[in-house]
Structures are given as C-alpha cells and as structure tokens.
Amino acid sequence: MFKTVGYSQLPSALQHMMERSHSTVAPVMPRRSFLKMTGAVGLAVGVFPHFAAAQATEAAVTGLKLTEQPSAFVEIAANGEVTITINRLEFGQGVQTALPMILAEELDADWSLVRSKLGTNDMAYVDPLFGMHLTGGSNTIKNSFTQYRELGARVRSMLLAAAASRWDVDVSTLRTEGGSVLSADGRKSGYGELAEAAMALPVPQTVTLKDPKDFRIIGKPTQRLDAQAKSSGRQSFxxxxxxxxxxxxxxxxxxxxxxxxxxxxxxxxxxxxxxxxxxxxxxxxxxxxxxxxxxxxxxxxxxxxxxxxxxxxxxVEKVDTEKQLAQFREIATRSGPRHFDADMAPLETAPLTLDAEFVFPYLAHAAMEPxxxxxxxxxxxxxxxxxxxxxxxxxxxxxxxxxxxxxxxxxxxxxxxxxxxxxxxxxxxxxxxxxxxxxxxxxxxxxxxxxxxWSREDDMKGGYYRPTNLHRARIGFDRQGNVLAWDHTIVGQSILTGTVFEQYQVKNGIDAATTEGMRNPYPLPMRLTVHHPVANVPVLWWRSVGSTHTAFVMETLLDDIARATDQDPVAYRMRMFGSEHTRHRDALQLAVDKSGYSSKTLPEGRAWGVAVHESFSSVVAYVVEASVVDGQPKLHRVTAGVHCNLAVNPRTVEAQVQGAAIMGLSSCLSGSEITLKDGVVQQSNFGEYTVARITDVPEFDINIVPSADAPTGMGEPGLPPLAPAFANAISRLTGKPVRQMPFNLA
Incomplete structure (x- = not known):
C-alpha cells in the first residue's frame, strides 16, 4: 500500500508558510542541497549549462534565491530567440504567455522572438511566495509578477554589462530596445550576440524596474503564444x-x-x-x-x-444522494461550531423575515483532457x-x-x-x-x-468532486433593507480535513475553504454555524472553491431583500458597500454603465440580473439579461465589470472571465450534477452530465477597470457571480426565488 505525503515530508518552505499562514519570501536553499538536487534532476540553463554551478555559488554568496536566478528561466539563442521557462502548469489559463510578457517587458525583448516552455519540479520553479510548486488559487500572476519582472531586469543588466565590456564604454551610456543593446555612438548588438558573455557574469542582486507608464508589452492585448498550436490542433498535451x-x-x-x-x-x-x-x-x-x-x-x-x-x-459506506440530503437537513438543525457569532435576538422582533434553504450538488471537474x-x-x-x-x-x-x-x-x-x-x-x-x-x-x-x-468515464465516476453543500438562512430586516440579524448554517464535507493543510486551514472544526465568500463585503450581523459530516465520496477544490456556493447564497439573498423592500438591486448593493470597498463599487458601476442597465428597454420576456463577488483578491460584477423559454432558463447577454488591478494581458483576462462564466453557467443547467445511488456514481459521460453547449453560450461584453496596482488573480473570480446574477434575473421574471443548483423552475 502507498502512503500519502505527510506534513513532515513537505518542503520546509511550505511548512514555514503553513505555520505563518503565508510567507513573503521563499528561503534560500543551501548550496550543498542545491548542488545535490541539481546534480540529480538537472538545472535549466538553456545554452549555458556550464554556468549552472557558478550561478549556484553566486546564489549562496549574494543571497539570491533560486527563484531569482536567470539561468533557470531564460535561454537566449544565437539568433536572438528568447525562451522563457514557466514555473507553473499551463492548462488553459494563459500563464504561458502572461509570464513571458512580464519578463520580456523588463528585458526589453523583441516580442516576436519570445518563446516559452514549462518547467519541472526543480526548486527554482516553486511559487516565490509559498515556497512550493503550485498552480492554484489564481496566484500565478499575483505571486510571480515581481519575480518575473526582476528576472527580466537582471538579464537586461547582464546584457548591458557584457556590451559595455565588449565596447569598453561606461554601461550608463548604453540602452536597450527590442532585443538589442545600443550605444550612444550608434553601435548595436543583438541579445543573441551578447548572451554567452552576459550569462557568465555575476547576477546583480538588486535591479531597478520600469515605471508602469513606460510599459510597452504589459497591459497590451496580446495573442497567446500557444494560440496557433491550439487552434490548429498541433498542441501536444x-x-x-x-x-x-x-x-x-x-x-x-x-x-x-x-x-x-x-x-x-x-x-x-x-x-x-x-x-x-x-x-x-x-x-x-x-x-x-x-x-x-x-x-x-x-x-x-x-x-x-x-x-x-x-x-x-x-x-465501505454507500452514499445515496437522496438519503444524504435528508441527513444534511437533520444536521442543519443542530448546534455546532461558529465562524461568525453575532447576536440573533433582533430576529424575534424584526419587521420582515426571510427563510431560505439552498442545495448544491457534487460537481465533477470534467476537464476535456482526462x-x-x-x-x-x-x-x-x-x-x-x-x-x-x-x-x-x-x-x-x-x-x-x-x-x-x-x-x-x-x-x-x-x-x-x-x-x-x-x-x-x-x-x-x-x-x-x-x-x-x-x-x-x-x-x-x-x-x-x-x-x-483514464477514460472519460473513469474521470467522471472516479472522483474527486466539489462537495455537496446545504445552506439554511433566517434573516431579519427592516423596511429599508437594513439587516438586523442573519442566522446561517452550512452543512458540507470538508475539503481540507485529512490533507497537509488541515492543521492551519481548519480552525475550530471549520474548513476555511467552505466559508470563504460568506458575508464580505457586506457589514452584516451574521451568526454562521458550520457542520462537516464525513461521507465516502472524495472531495476536492473546484474552480473558485467555496465561492461556488457562498457567492450564490449571498448575492441571491441580497436581491431577495432588495425586492422585498422595493429597492433597485444595484442601488441597494452600492449602499451596502458604504464608503469602503471601492473596487466592488467600481466593478459594479462599470458593468452597469456598459450594459445599459436601467437606461435601455429590454425585449419583452427578458429581465436584468445583477451580482458582484470578490474571490482570490479580484472582483467581478455581472449584469445579465435572461429569459425563460419553454420553462427553461435562458441566458442571453453577460456584461462584466472586472477589477483585477493591472491586467497584464487584457485578452487573457477576457478569455478567463468568459471561460469561468460559461463554467458557472453549466452548473445552472439541468443535469449538471453528480448523484449517487447505493454508493455508485450515476453519471459517466457528457451525455449524462451537462456542460454548456455552444447554443447555451450568451453574448459577452468584458470590461476591465483601469489600474496600475500590482495584479491579482483571474483564473477563478469570473465563476462565482454568474450563477446568482442569472438566478436573480429568473426570479424577477417568475416571482419565485431560485434556491437550487442546477436551477429547478418547476
């Protein structure tokens, strides 16, 4: 039998990260350990393998970490081609283009000559913040933005130094442009001519980065480096x-x-x-x-x-979906550990009350490649x-x-x-x-x-899944929509219990992945009770994790309160934001302005739906147009306001929001659920598990709030607010709240 990796077997950097909740730097690996590892697994130094040991020594002497060493990330060929190694997995999110854009910006590379490739488990390719190899949590650009900028700046500095030595001039008289070093007297050398000499030089410990106003690559809509291969069927997976x-x-x-x-x-x-x-x-x-x-x-x-x-x-336990739901409903009546614990006395005297139950099923990841x-x-x-x-x-x-x-x-x-x-x-x-x-x-x-x-059927039936979750809420509020008390319960399996993250991410018996997205950004007096029953169904994080269900609950219940008190849902949210949460306000206002919300007349049978949610440090707001056709919900148009700070590649942001929104739409459609009978998963392929088809996909208009602040995540934030915005539009059409996913309008 095999063993799972225990806490003591994790990289020490990860252990330290978990002990501190997060880290700001990745530790320097001792030279002896570094040489031992690189001797076994190799170091990506491109056309300069004989400099690996020298730069390892330089790391030990200067204090530069492996994640800061250009030799592991940049190869410059004699013809000037620059190949940049990616410290993550590329699986559709676009980092194989965005990270090279960041490095190439500071390198002053000729973008037409930039290529990219994926890395290995070499220690150079750990997340520089977390100290472990990780593609997840929408952290790639957020955590490696400065890292890749500095890598590019270091290589540029070394190229300048090599040119200065070759021409016997002061380096301050030189400049770079489009993959070349230029002198004041008109001499010019391409990076390919200087690369070998440059990479033999010491790596500068500190570098000066560009002012964002001088960016010529970052922030510009850029075609993905893998676009042609993927669109022509030549991409190898x-x-x-x-x-x-x-x-x-x-x-x-x-x-x-x-x-x-x-x-x-x-x-x-x-x-x-x-x-x-x-x-x-x-x-x-x-x-x-x-x-x-x-x-x-x-x-x-x-x-x-x-x-x-x-x-x-x-x-072994044989889980049955219907029986499990009955069990969860009974568990929801019990007392349990609390995440928030506001006074619930006002519930008894509140002028208006609202009771709601939400059911969210198991969901398969259902990636196209098994x-x-x-x-x-x-x-x-x-x-x-x-x-x-x-x-x-x-x-x-x-x-x-x-x-x-x-x-x-x-x-x-x-x-x-x-x-x-x-x-x-x-x-x-x-x-x-x-x-x-x-x-x-x-x-x-x-x-x-x-x-x-694995076959498609293996993938669908073999786990892991987004957990089933049951939410119950009882809310007391006044006729102005002011929430007086919000009593809330969540019942669902823990994702992190039993993993290496349990010790630091499960507190007081509550899994942080279950409660993320609850209450914020709204200043609500909430009591949140959480139960984590154990079930013989393997569960795992699923794109946007807890926000897949918490955003739906929060944003549909707020709409319910707005309708009950005759308030516009946008104005109500803006009031709830108060003077804080300017990113939420800006994202929502941008979506409203671009959609024509309240300023244009919708076709008969259509209604507006609104939702806004923050996840992974980015805010996405949706204003949607929807209808009910032959008893089925239909999404026609989605206008997004996105606040992810600086958008490195606006095309990638747009693609990620569209893809996430379509995945969120899939979870609304009939048949988008994993169910079990006597312990056996009943779905085995896309004929039994619904994903959105091209005929389901709405028209999109993605808009990004301008910002020069350091970028935040975009792989996941586009998913959570889609379903509640869609549900809110349907509720306005039918007069009935949507409390179940997939939607059930019967």
Whole structure:
C-alpha cells in the first residue's frame, strides 16, 4: 500500500508558510542541497549549462534565491530567440504567455522572438511566495509578477554589462530596445550576440524596474503564444506524450469508493492481443484495482472489458444522494461550531423575515483532457511526464511509492487540457497510481515506460468532486433593507480535513475553504454555524472553491431583500458597500454603465440580473439579461465589470472571465450534477452530465477597470457571480426565488 505525503515530508518552505499562514519570501536553499538536487534532476540553463554551478555559488554568496536566478528561466539563442521557462502548469489559463510578457517587458525583448516552455519540479520553479510548486488559487500572476519582472531586469543588466565590456564604454551610456543593446555612438548588438558573455557574469542582486507608464508589452492585448498550436490542433498535451517502446495502462476501479477485489478472473483479458500484463494494484483511499498494460489504449481497454471482477464493498459506506440530503437537513438543525457569532435576538422582533434553504450538488471537474501520467523507471531514477499543478508534491509522493529519494525523481510538467483543481490533490493520486502501475510492471519484468490513461468515464465516476453543500438562512430586516440579524448554517464535507493543510486551514472544526465568500463585503450581523459530516465520496477544490456556493447564497439573498423592500438591486448593493470597498463599487458601476442597465428597454420576456463577488483578491460584477423559454432558463447577454488591478494581458483576462462564466453557467443547467445511488456514481459521460453547449453560450461584453496596482488573480473570480446574477434575473421574471443548483423552475 502507498502512503500519502505527510506534513513532515513537505518542503520546509511550505511548512514555514503553513505555520505563518503565508510567507513573503521563499528561503534560500543551501548550496550543498542545491548542488545535490541539481546534480540529480538537472538545472535549466538553456545554452549555458556550464554556468549552472557558478550561478549556484553566486546564489549562496549574494543571497539570491533560486527563484531569482536567470539561468533557470531564460535561454537566449544565437539568433536572438528568447525562451522563457514557466514555473507553473499551463492548462488553459494563459500563464504561458502572461509570464513571458512580464519578463520580456523588463528585458526589453523583441516580442516576436519570445518563446516559452514549462518547467519541472526543480526548486527554482516553486511559487516565490509559498515556497512550493503550485498552480492554484489564481496566484500565478499575483505571486510571480515581481519575480518575473526582476528576472527580466537582471538579464537586461547582464546584457548591458557584457556590451559595455565588449565596447569598453561606461554601461550608463548604453540602452536597450527590442532585443538589442545600443550605444550612444550608434553601435548595436543583438541579445543573441551578447548572451554567452552576459550569462557568465555575476547576477546583480538588486535591479531597478520600469515605471508602469513606460510599459510597452504589459497591459497590451496580446495573442497567446500557444494560440496557433491550439487552434490548429498541433498542441501536444500530456495525453499525447509518447516515448519509444511506451506501453499504455488502464485501470478497472471498484464501483464504490474504497472497494476491494473479492475475486478476479483475468484469463480472457490476458488472451487479448497486445496485452502485456494484468496486475492488481493499490488505489487511492485504500481501494484496490486491476491494471491492464498493453501496446496501446485500444488493446488495454479491450483487455479491461474482458476482465471478470467481483468487488467487496461491504466494509465501505454507500452514499445515496437522496438519503444524504435528508441527513444534511437533520444536521442543519443542530448546534455546532461558529465562524461568525453575532447576536440573533433582533430576529424575534424584526419587521420582515426571510427563510431560505439552498442545495448544491457534487460537481465533477470534467476537464476535456482526462487524467494521465507517463512513468519511466531505471534502477535509481524515475522520470515522470504529466500535467501537474504541484510538481514538487507529486515528485515526493512518487518517490515514496518507488522507494527513491525525492531528488531521484523528475516531474516534467506538460500542457494540460483543463483541470479546474483536479490536477492537484493532497494525496497526489494521479502520480501515485501511475507509479504503482510502473512499479508493478517492473516487478514482472516489463522494462518499458508506461503511460497511465483514464477514460472519460473513469474521470467522471472516479472522483474527486466539489462537495455537496446545504445552506439554511433566517434573516431579519427592516423596511429599508437594513439587516438586523442573519442566522446561517452550512452543512458540507470538508475539503481540507485529512490533507497537509488541515492543521492551519481548519480552525475550530471549520474548513476555511467552505466559508470563504460568506458575508464580505457586506457589514452584516451574521451568526454562521458550520457542520462537516464525513461521507465516502472524495472531495476536492473546484474552480473558485467555496465561492461556488457562498457567492450564490449571498448575492441571491441580497436581491431577495432588495425586492422585498422595493429597492433597485444595484442601488441597494452600492449602499451596502458604504464608503469602503471601492473596487466592488467600481466593478459594479462599470458593468452597469456598459450594459445599459436601467437606461435601455429590454425585449419583452427578458429581465436584468445583477451580482458582484470578490474571490482570490479580484472582483467581478455581472449584469445579465435572461429569459425563460419553454420553462427553461435562458441566458442571453453577460456584461462584466472586472477589477483585477493591472491586467497584464487584457485578452487573457477576457478569455478567463468568459471561460469561468460559461463554467458557472453549466452548473445552472439541468443535469449538471453528480448523484449517487447505493454508493455508485450515476453519471459517466457528457451525455449524462451537462456542460454548456455552444447554443447555451450568451453574448459577452468584458470590461476591465483601469489600474496600475500590482495584479491579482483571474483564473477563478469570473465563476462565482454568474450563477446568482442569472438566478436573480429568473426570479424577477417568475416571482419565485431560485434556491437550487442546477436551477429547478418547476
């Protein structure tokens, strides 16, 4: 059986981060440890590998961290091409363009010659704030903005110094422009001519960054570097990766989470042409499975279908959706730990009251590219290729399974076709499962790289999910809409309990991922009680995490209060913001102004819907137009006001808001839920699990509030306010509140 990665096995930087809740710097790795790791896994120094040790020494001498060393991030070829390594996973959010834009800005590179590539589990590629490899929480641009600016400025400084030495002039007389160094007397050298000499120079410890008013790349709408490859079908994803002699493995998993093999007849499977092995392996959460290893995916799946497996599930809980909802409703009546604890006495005398119950189902991540991982083993080394949101954590878990040291495992991060949180689990289940298969294969004499590949059905039925959540609220307010008391209860599984984050993110029995988004930015007298029942369904963060349900509850209930007191929902929110929360105000006002809200007449049968929400330090406001067609909700137009501070690439921001909004729309549509019967997930593919089709997609108008402040996250904030804005429009049409997702207008 494999072990999950424990707290003591995490990078020390992550442990320190968790102890402080957050960190402002990543620690410097001791030179001995650095050389040991880079000796095992290699250091990306592009065309200058012989300078790696010198710059490692420089790091130890100057105090520069590995995340600040240009040699790990920048390659300049003789023809002037600049290749920038990305310290994250690219899975559709656009960081493979935005991060190069940031670095190229300070480098004064010729953007037409800029390229990008993904990194590994090398320590240089940890998040500079958190000290661990992490793509999540919409933190890439937020946390690496200054890092990549400084990297670019350092390389530029070294290029200037190299040119000054070559021409024997004072460096202050030189300038850079479009990938070249220029002298006052008219001499010019391209970066490619100077690169080798420049990279041999000491790395400057401090650099001066540009004034934002001088930006020529940052802030400009820019086509993504991967746009042509993706639109033409030439982009390679993890699922496409192939090594010479590579085999493919698929797994049959128990129908109930945690089930074990009672009996196995694999004779027919072994007889399938191309099948190399049929092996029992341990799976995530104590389950067992059977892997079929074959020449290709077709042969492997044919072998899997020929298996005869009987499962032992008597020892595990069999969750049933209907019974679980009844259980959650009973739990909601109990007292429990409280996140907020305002006085509820005014509820008894409030002129107006409102009672509401909300139900949110399990949701699948449903990324277009199913999970996959390729593993190649040698006697003292493992190399892994996968779309990983946390390459370091996955490498540690893989080492644990394989009996190797972490420095003996290399994780090559590959472009992924979506993920929405699924490619980062605390147990590193994808990497662990693939390594269990590779280890079992090697034990029976198979000496070949093995690609583990999930099918769409595996992905849909095999977990993890956004948790089911039940909300109950009782609100007392006056005829002016002033909330006097708000008594609220949430019942739902904890995401962080049982993970490496539990000790610092679960306080007083309350998971912070469940309550994020409640109350703020509104100054409400709220008592918030939280219950975390345990259920045999694996749960995980899902794009925008707790805000997927808390935003819906907050923004629809505020609309209910506004309607009950005959107030315009925009004016009511503006009043609730008070003199604070200017970013919320600006985002909402921009959406209102651009939509024509209250200044234009909507077609008959349509209504406005409004919502605004902050998540991951960014604010998104929506004003939508919706109708009800043949008893079904229909979204026609979405106008967004976005406040993410400085927008590095406005095109990326627009794309992220559209994509997040469409994902939020999907969760509103009938059939967008994961349900269980006797412990078995009932959905297995997109024919049974609804996602928005092109005919569902509305017209979009995305508008960004101008700002020069340091950028905040954009991968997730566009999702939470879409559903409540849509629901508020439907409620105005039907006169009935929408309390359930997906929407049920019956």
């Amino acid at each position: 993890g699922i496409d990766f192939k090594l010479p002699g590579q085999l493919t493995a698929v797994v049959v998993r128990p129908p109930v989470f945690g089930g074990k093999i009672a009996s196995l007849d694999d004779n027919a499977a072994r007889a399938v042409k191309g099948v190399k092995a049929v092996l029992r392996i341990p799976l995530d959460r104590g389950a067992e499975g059977v892997t079929v290893i074959a020449d290709g995916y077709w042969q492997a799946t044919q072998g899997r279908e020929a298996l005869k497996v009987e499962w032992g599930t008597s020892a 999970l996959n991982c390729t593993v190649q083993l040698s006697n003292d080394r493992a190399e892994i290729w996968m779309g990983s949101q946390s390459a370091g954590l996955d490498a540690g878990a893989a080492a644990n399974v394989l009996g190797l040291k972490p420095e003996q495992v290399v994780v090559n991060v590959l472009t992924s076709g979506g993920g929405f949180g699924r490619r980062f689990s605390s147990s590193s289940d994808t990497a662990v499962e693939a390594c269990q298969i590779a280890k079992a294969a090697k034990a029976v004499g198979i000496d070949a790289p093995v690609r583990m590949l």
